[in-house]
Structure formats: C-alpha cells, structure tokens
Amino acid sequence: MCRYxxxxxxxxxxxxxxxxxxxxxxxxxxAVYGHFGATGGYALAARRAMHEFGTxxxxxxQIAMGQRKWANLNPDAMMHDKPMTExxxxxxxxxxxxxRLPDNCLITDGxxxxxxxxxxxxxxxxxxxAVIMGMGQxxxxxxxxxxxxxxxxxxxxxxxxxAFAMAGITLDDVDACQIYDCFTFTVxxxxxxxxxxxxxxxxxxxxxxxxxxxxRMPVNTSGGLLSEAYFMGLTPLAEGAMQIMGRxxxxxLGPETRTKSPEIILCSDNGGILQSHSSTLLRRL
Amino acid sequence: MTSPLKDKYAIVGVGYTPQGRVPGxxxxxxxxxxxxxxxxxxxxxKNEVDxxxxxxxxxxxxxxxxxxxxxxxxxxxxxxxxxxxxxx
Numbered sequence: 001m002c003r004y005x006x007x008x009x010x011x012x013x014x015x016x017x018x019x020x021x022x023x024x025x026x027x028x029x030x031a032v033y034g035h036f037g038a039t040g041g042y043a044l045a046a047r048r049a050m051h052e053f054g055t056x057x058x059x060x061x062q063i064a065m066g067q068r069k070w071a072n073l074n075p076d077a078m079m080h081d082k083p084m085t086e087x088x089x090x091x092x093x094x095x096x097x098x099x100r101l102p103d104n105c106l107i108t109d110g111x112x113x114x115x116x117x118x119x120x121x122x123x124x125x126x127x128x129x130a131v132i133m134g135m136g137q138x139x140x141x142x143x144x145x146x147x148x149x150x151x152x153x154x155x156x157x158x159x160x161x162x163a164f165a166m167a168g169i170t171l172d173d174v175d176a177c178q179i180y181d182c183f184t185f186t187v188x189x190x191x192x193x194x195x196x197x198x199x200x201x202x203x204x205x206x207x208x209x210x211x212x213x214x215x216r217m218p219v220n221t222s223g224g225l226l227s228e229a230y231f232m233g234l235t236p237l238a239e240g241a242m243q244i245m246g247r248x249x250x251x252x253l254g255p256e257t258r259t260k261s262p263e264i265i266l267c268s269d270n271g272g273i274l275q276s277h278s279s280t281l282l283r284r285l
Numbered sequence: 286m287t288s289p290l291k292d293k294y295a296i297v298g299v300g301y302t303p304q305g306r307v308p309g310x311x312x313x314x315x316x317x318x319x320x321x322x323x324x325x326x327x328x329x330x331k332n333e334v335d336x337x338x339x340x341x342x343x344x345x346x347x348x349x350x351x352x353x354x355x356x357x358x359x360x361x362x363x364x365x366x367x368x369x370x371x372x373x
Contacts, residue, residue, distance in 0.1 A: 008337075010315030015308040109304065115327040129295030132290075
C-alpha cells in the first residue's frame with residue numbers, strides 16, 4: 001500500500017519533433033489512404049455524429065468560444081491574450097473536415113503533476129483536499145474504424161454510470177465539469193453520453209453561454225486542452241482539484257465568475273480515438 | 286452499489302511548470318519540475334512519496350530516450366515502492 005502517490009506528465013511537444021514521431025509511429029494501413037493521426041480519427045467520428053444526430057460546427061463553435069472565454073481569465077493559458085469571435089472560428093482553416101483549427105487541442109511544452117493520498121492524511125496537509133467521491137472507467141474498443149459506436153455511446157456512458165453510482169449522486173448534483181477536450185466534438189459526445197442532453201440537443205443546451213463564465217454549467221474553466229495547455233487528462237483533473245480547493249484566481253468558480261461555488265466537479269479523460277474513458281467526481285470536504 | 290473507495294482518497298497537491306512554447310527543455314525536465322512543485326504544494330518531503338505513476342504519454346523526440354517511471358524517480362531522488370506507466 002502507498003501513502004502518497006505522485007502522478008506526473010511532462011512533454012516538450014511543441015519544441016521537439018516528438019509529435020512528428022508519433023504520426024510516423026502510429027500511422028497504420030490508413031496512411032496509404034491519407035489517414036494520419038488523431039485528427040483524422042476524431043474527424044471520422046464527428047462526421048458520423050453529424051449524420052446520426054445532426055451535430056456540426058455550429059455546436060462545436062460554442063464549445064471552442066466558451067472555453068476560450070475561460071482561457072482569457074487564466075494568465076497561464078496559452079490563449080489567454082487571444083479572444084475568439086464567431087468570425088475567427090468560421091474563418092479558421094480546416095485541419096481535417098469537419099474539424100477546423102480551433103476544434104483541435106493545443107500542443108504544449110510543459111508538465112503537470114498531482115499528489116493523491118488518503119483523506120485521513122489529507123486533513124493534516126497544507127491544501128484543502130479535493131475528495132475523490134466517485135471513479136469509473138470503461139474502454140469499449142480498440143479501433144474506431146471497427147467500432148459500432150462511432151457516434152456514441154462512447155466509454156463515457158458506462159464510465160459515468162459507474163462513477164455516479166459510486167458517489168451516490170446524479171448529474172443534478174454536479175456544479176461544473178472538466179472534460180477531456182482533445183477536440184471540441186469530444187466535449188459534446190462526452191457530455192451527451194454522461195446524459196446532460198439527448199443526442200443532437202447539444203447545440204440548444206450550449207446556447208446562451210451555458211459553459212462560459214456566468215453560465216449554469218461551467219466546462220473546462222482553465223481553457224482546457226483547447227485553450228489552456230495539453231497535459232493529457234491532467235489538464236482537466238488538476239483544474240478540477242484547483243477549483244475545489246478555491247485557488248483559481250480570476251477564473252475561480254463562485255461569485256468571481258457569477259457561477260455556483262463548486263461543491264462537486266465531474267472530470268473526464270479519454271484515450272485513443274474515443275476508445276478508453278475515465279470519469280472522476282471530486283468534491284469539497 | 287456502495288464502494289469502499291468512496292470518499293477515501295483526495296488530491297492534495299498540484300504542480301505546474303512554465304507552459305506554452307518553452308524551448309530547449311527535455312520532457313524529463315518538465316516531469317521533474319511538475320513533480321517537485323506538486324510535492325511542495327502538498328507540503329510533503331519527497332521521501333514521503335511512495336507511489337509514482339506516469340500519465341500516458343506520446344513517443345519521445347528523436348533525440349531523447351523514452352521515459353520510464355523508474356528513470357524519472359531516479360532523477361527525483363526517490364524510491365517509491367510502487368511505480369507504474371499508464372497506457373493509452
């Protein structure tokens with residue numbers, strides 16, 4: 001048994017040739033058809049979702065812009081000084097249709113780490129603890145091209161059910177979300193599979209600034225992977241903990257941002273092309 | 286379903302590093318800085334850390350070795366009883 005567990009991530013992704021290495025290493029048979037990398041895979045899933053439940057760039061734009069507003073409040077965010085207008089989004093270049101540049105996460109030099117310990121030990125430490133009340137994982141597929149769930153439900157469905165059952169709460173108890181957002185579409189399909197809205201109703205659910213500062217369900221309050229920095233699932237999980245601890249300065253949930261003071265925050269991570277999923281529910285002590 | 290894990294554990298420290306375009310640094314150096322900051326943030330001595338998990342990661346740059354939890358722990362000067370590399 002361990003007493004204090006350190007979890008860390010570090011990558012010189014922006015300044016080294018590592019991401020190019022990844023494209024080469026991970027290129028499979030699809031490469032001969034021009035299919036490389038994560039954007040291609042997520043674009044396939046997003047296109048399928050457009051067909052099946054009528055989502056699209058008008059929905060994803062609200063996610064990209066909403067998260068950017070949070071980044072504009074976070075001095076550490078890579079996009080802190082770069083507001084995003086609708087025109088900015090509409091005029092951005094395609095990376096792989098239907099995903100534009102602002103639908104893609106950032107590439108970042110940097111690192112992030114967290115410490116986990118027992119609640120009993122946590123009470124004696126410096127920071128107010130972000131208590132883990134629920135956890136769930138579900139890993140439904142190995143290859144998006146062979147899956148029968150390309151437009152959902154992804155692993156978020158069962159992973160979320162497990163985490164909420166463990167915590168003994170429902171979606172109504174969640175004050176904010178930190179959702180793994182490798183792409184804007186990932187945020188939509190994850191929130192949808194968690195049950196925040198029915199398939200295709202994301203556009204209406206997001207409308208009016210739902211996830212933004214002042215909104216009723218803040219999402220990715222650091223700016224997330226799209227607008228803060230890319231440290232895998234540690235970007236959302238660390239932000240969830242910092243918000244619960246009340247250490248987020250100008251972007252702090254509560255009166256500062258005209259949002260609910262967070263008692264419970266739902267965090268997610270997913271890997272591959274929507275192939276593995278992890279959910280964590282954090283609460284204030 | 287009741288779980289004995291509910292409300293038993295907590296996140297108690299977070300470590301940040303400079304982020305964005307930060308040239309001239311290895312991935313290892315970011316692991317070390319983030320880890321050191323997190324340990325300090327929690328108010329721990331590094332020797333109290335007895336579990337170490339590396340988050341899932343991308344392939345290394347062509348001029349760097351792939352990182353392992355053991356290599357990072359060595360550079361941190363800690364010897365955890367449990368180490369793991371998260372995959373995918």
